[in-house]
Amino acid sequence: MVGDILVGFVRNEVRKVGFERVVVGLSGGVDSALSAAIACMALGPDNVLPILMPYRTSSSASEADARLVCEHLGMTPTVIDISPQVDVYFERFPDADRGRRGNKMARERMTILYDMSWAHGALVIGTSNKTELLLGYGTLFGDMASALNPLGDLYKTQVFALARSMDLPRTVIDKAPSADLWEGQSDEEELGFGYSLVDLVLYHMVDERCTKAELRSLGFEDAFVDDVARRVRGSQYKRRPPIIAKLSARTIDREFRYPRDWGT
């Protein structure tokens, strides 16, 4: 049933604004595979453009998995190596740390997706899940950028479950989640906790609005709960449009409130 809603969402929101096609960055991971699968069911694989954007240090297994997803869903992949455009920039800043490099890669990929969007008249489909969005575990204007996101209300654990129910390739589902921004990167090592645990805390904290005492009685440690709550608070800016200095009586998004579907 969740799959049906998400397929209907993509079909409706894409066609309503006069588009037939979408473009999706395919990393070889489960999120982008699931987004692509939903888009294929909504619009047909011929209307889904998967873009593979490896960097020279990206794992070759990632690209192989992305190609496997394309084959599985009947899509034709386009591969764009982002190494030249990233490297030429960091020639100016050879000491840049890996966080800075990772963000740059994510934003280069975004500019490619939006260029493909223009070139092919295709909307950019997002791949950020609810866990990442709540924890702020994504690059602002990078992988967080999209026109529409079918996964944003699914925790990572739910993404896995839906991917399994849609029979996506096991290797994509079973491998350890990684942003693959540097060699050997692992989401769960970097975050310091596993998705299955943090999803449970987030679900009870955000969806069920449990108090701290209630979370404690559910068996979650105070320190962990505090850490998660701090990450959610600290990344709120990433989930909102830029703030606007208030001057007039009708400021955009404050008193000037129209649905996004306005005029569609």
Add this chain to the structure above:
Amino acid sequence: MTLTEARPAADVAPASGPHAQRAATSTDAERTDVIVALAQVAPRLGDVAANLDRHLELIDQAGAGGAALVVFPELSLTGYFLKDLVPEVALREQSDQLQTLAAASTTVDVVAGCVLESDDARFYNASLYMAGGRIHHVHRKVYLPTYGLFDEARYMAQGDRFRAFAAPLAAAAPSRPWQAGILICEDMWHPTAAALLARDGIELFLCPSSSPGRGVVSGHALGTARSYDAMTRTYAQLFTSYLVYCNRVGFEDGVGFWGGSRVVGPDGRLLDDPAANHEQLVLHRIDRGAVRRARIANPLLRDERHDVNDAETDRLKARNTRD
């Protein structure tokens, strides 16, 4: 007239279920049965002209299918998440659009939803019952949800009454009009509203809705669909009345509306499965004989103690003005 003679239009599903079977055997001496059409549509947000055209099309189809009444969802002429569009899409009763729609109700009665503007510039979430070519009854939504994803009271004014009215349903030539009452979506979440209409004498609840689907974590059915299933069955059975629930479909700003339109009989049983989640016109045959049978089996309304209710309400009013 039977349903097989009614020649439903291409996308019109035939009425079915036990009530329809019994109705088909009733004599023409006293007409007790009526075909009701549920127009489960996906309105285009803010596009009154396009939605009006769609209404006119479906009214024709419903009429061709033999319906005496066609019910559209809440805000069917405008779409739901209007925000600042509310004053821009609002219609006055004498507007060309509403007069055009009313003019289409000469053969088929129509329930349609719009933002209704008053002379003093208030904007109501209203459902209009049109019959005989004119606006016959207006219900202004009383309970405007303003929590969670809802923001209605920010933009719209609250209605202040629940009233029964006589629904002519002339196309079905009933021996007398049906007593009906309208509850719009959130109105249904307040059982006092349904109880008031029942006390006012209705036998037919008309419930237009724009219910956003949500609550997917709790198993395979949407949480909202479960809630409406419980409410529609409960009201129909406890008030021994038909309940017509017409919800919309489609998406607005990523929010999906789940459909599930249905008619529940006065015994609390659905006449047929809820409508699947896509645009469609569904016909159901309802029969006043079923209301009579339900009230013989369960004379709940006869036994209702309004005196006790009134006395206790007076006591509570004296104690606490909030009650």
